[in-house]
Amino acid sequence: MSKTKESIFDYQLFKRLFEYIKPYKGVFMGLIVLVVLLAIFSSATPYITKDAIDDSITNKDTKNFLFYMVLMLGVLVLQTVFQLLFIYYAAWLGQNLVMDVRVKLFDHLLKFKMKYYDNSSVGVLITRAVTDMERIADIFGQGLFMIVRDLLTMAVVFAVMVYINVKLSLIVFAMLPILLYATRVFQKYMKKAFEEVRTEVSNLNSFVQERLTGMKILQLFTRETVEYEKFKTINERHKKGWLKTVWYNSIFFPIADLASSVTIGLVAWYGGLNVVFDGTNVSQGDLVAFIMFVPMLFRPLRQIADKFNTLQMGMVAATRVFKVLDTTSQIDDHGLIEADGFKGEIKFNNVYFNYVEDEDVLKGISFNVNVGETVAIVGATGAGKSTIINLLNRFYEIKGGTISIDGVDIKEVTLASLRTQIAVVLQDVFLFADTIMSNITLNHPEISEEQVYQAAKDIGIHDFIMSLPNGYHYNVKERGAMLSSGQRQLISFLRAYVTNPSILVLDEATSSVDSYSEQLIQNATDKITKGRTSIVIAHRLATVKKADNIIVMDAGEIVEQGTHNELLSKENGYYKNLYEVQFLQEEAV
Incomplete structure (x- = not known):
């Protein structure tokens, strides 16, 4: 003692x-x-x-x-x-x-x-x-x-x-x-x-x-x-x-x-x-x-x-x-560069990462995302897809390698300005027990209600919100319990879009939503990714087909890269097998 x-x-x-x-x-x-x-x-x-x-x-x-x-x-x-x-x-x-x-x-x-x-x-x-x-x-x-x-x-x-x-x-x-x-x-x-x-x-x-x-x-x-x-x-x-x-x-x-x-x-x-x-x-x-x-x-x-x-x-x-x-568990925020806007060129160079000591989740992965490209990341559960999102936003520190945006190591950029330029739509949407407007703006003083209305119209979900009691001032209760999973996903898309990010990261979650919400989400995805560097963890065939590049991951490593047609042309390729097992079933349905 x-x-x-x-x-x-x-x-x-x-x-x-x-x-x-x-x-x-x-x-x-x-x-x-x-x-x-x-x-x-x-x-x-x-x-x-x-x-x-x-x-x-x-x-x-x-x-x-x-x-x-x-x-x-x-x-x-x-x-x-x-x-x-x-x-x-x-x-x-x-x-x-x-x-x-x-x-x-x-x-x-x-x-x-x-x-x-x-x-x-x-x-x-x-x-x-x-x-x-x-x-x-x-x-x-x-x-x-x-x-x-x-x-x-x-x-x-x-x-x-x-x-x-x-x-x-x-x-x-x-x-x-x-x-x-x-x-x-x-x-x-x-x-x-x-x-x-x-x-x-x-x-x-x-x-x-x-x-x-x-x-x-x-x-x-x-x-x-x-x-x-x-x-x-x-x-x-x-x-x-x-x-x-x-x-x-x-x-x-x-x-x-x-x-x-x-x-x-x-x-x-x-x-x-x-x-x-x-x-x-x-x-x-x-x-x-x-x-x-x-x-x-x-x-x-x-x-x-x-x-x-x-x-x-x-x-x-x-x-x-x-x-x-007294617990020191903060991300080191010693960057001196204030990012007021990225062009959107992303580079992962030989990145290693683990959640648990000596159990690498990412094993020296390297890939580039060009300005304005939409890159889809596919792979089995546990392949390391979501980890890439976490590392890009510096929620965790990498074990080795570098991650850069526009040629600048993200560690040299202040944490707040880095995250301001990257918007993330997660698969598991979290909404606070507050109004839809507050959940969209997160009480950001520089985002007006007029901007929210216009953004909602741009991505085609204004009518859906207005159909709810009190419209944008509808209280969704704890964790958004008053909305369906598809409706919560739409709110998260608008929350990301209204910040006008330089880089967009999407963890698509349309597998458990109704067809109407799925169509709205697909339209919203097309709108907010247009002309903007985007990384999409793909769960749906439509997004994968439209991607400029597809990164295929397995057990923390990149096993294939290319466009949809290029990857399908590989005999006994990992992506081709995944496509035939999973995506063709979805297409048939």
Whole structure:
């Protein structure tokens, strides 16, 4: 186990969190002042009560007694105001700090390589960005400042008790070591328990998120019972994790209450005897003040342990969030060239790539795409066709070789400007739970609604969109659930076309759409590829026939290249066999 996990309080973690407090330094200093004032005012009421009893009640002086009551009322009013300001601004600081951390985390996630998401659970990342963030906010809103306030309160109460009566103070302090030891043991075990709880919360979130997303598959294959049992198992682990924290609480807090009650009893016994039989060592006011002071000394210690639970949860959450922030999984973006438009000449030169170490997906492939050409890439599943799209957009880093556009290595071009010039229509279309207009423009400020209307008319899908309720402002719901697969594909074509890209990459997906949508998609394909460098992962015969060049891939290598007619003329050629097995069947249908 690391030193960080063994320690109860991680100072380095807090030092890092305090970096985010700098913009709110004024509020932070104000909270420190409020903490000091609350600690001082907390001891004022028992002390005023002591003086009121000794100076007024014992001597039956009603005039001074009224003064003490007015003074106590003033102290209580000020204490209430300070408490209100303290609670509000502690929470305010926590929420503002978390807002900044969450924004930084999301910005960090936006720049990760696709490989990071290939190996990460979406549910866990959601937990980091949402649930864990709230726990970090609690560090300041309900944890740290509360603990500091309670510690200062104890210190002030301690000093005032010694000032009033040393002997009674010794009785009280004799019980403190027992409670302090119990508190330390409690904190140690609670930290371990909360680490377990956070792990199980992440597992639970991940499981639920994946099952809700894939609910159709579960129901199609009647896996409801199996998944229900899995969920019960995960939920049981989650419950056990929380019950550990409940068990530790149920042991510690009764011990703390018992220690406080025993101490009050000892103070009352010793002080009462002195008041009755002596009256010199302990006054009536001393006795009453100490009976009030004991809960004020022991309750903060009990509250510190309680708030420490919150602090521990926040620290565990912060550790997990910072682990993501410390992950370096970004594509190197050191290019100096700002691409404001490509001619469209693409060259892959001896490119090697793998998703998993020592398992090459591309094995030294080389090919050229001339300006304005449409190149189709065909091959069996797993041949490496989609990988080419990913590499052209630099979603992944290549292992060897070079990829260039217009003679410039794409690594020398800034990432944003590179991707701005390349539009991709993927086979698996993703639409956000928003309007069609927002899904087309992705809220790009330079794309007007008029441009979208014209682009839709150009590729022949304006009438289809207008036939939907509210037209371009129709909300397609999560993942475009309100549209058919063909309709979603049409929206993705328009999304690519409206950006006016220099290079177009299409992963055609017309095999599972109706004939009407297929015809619209084919017309859209012809329109947006005209006069523009295009790479098409071909699934349909029509696109392959029209391509200027066809690249045939198998197991990460290019096995053939040429036009449709050239490749068909090769006796026992790979493409010819593929054509006869797959494409002739489609043509016959």
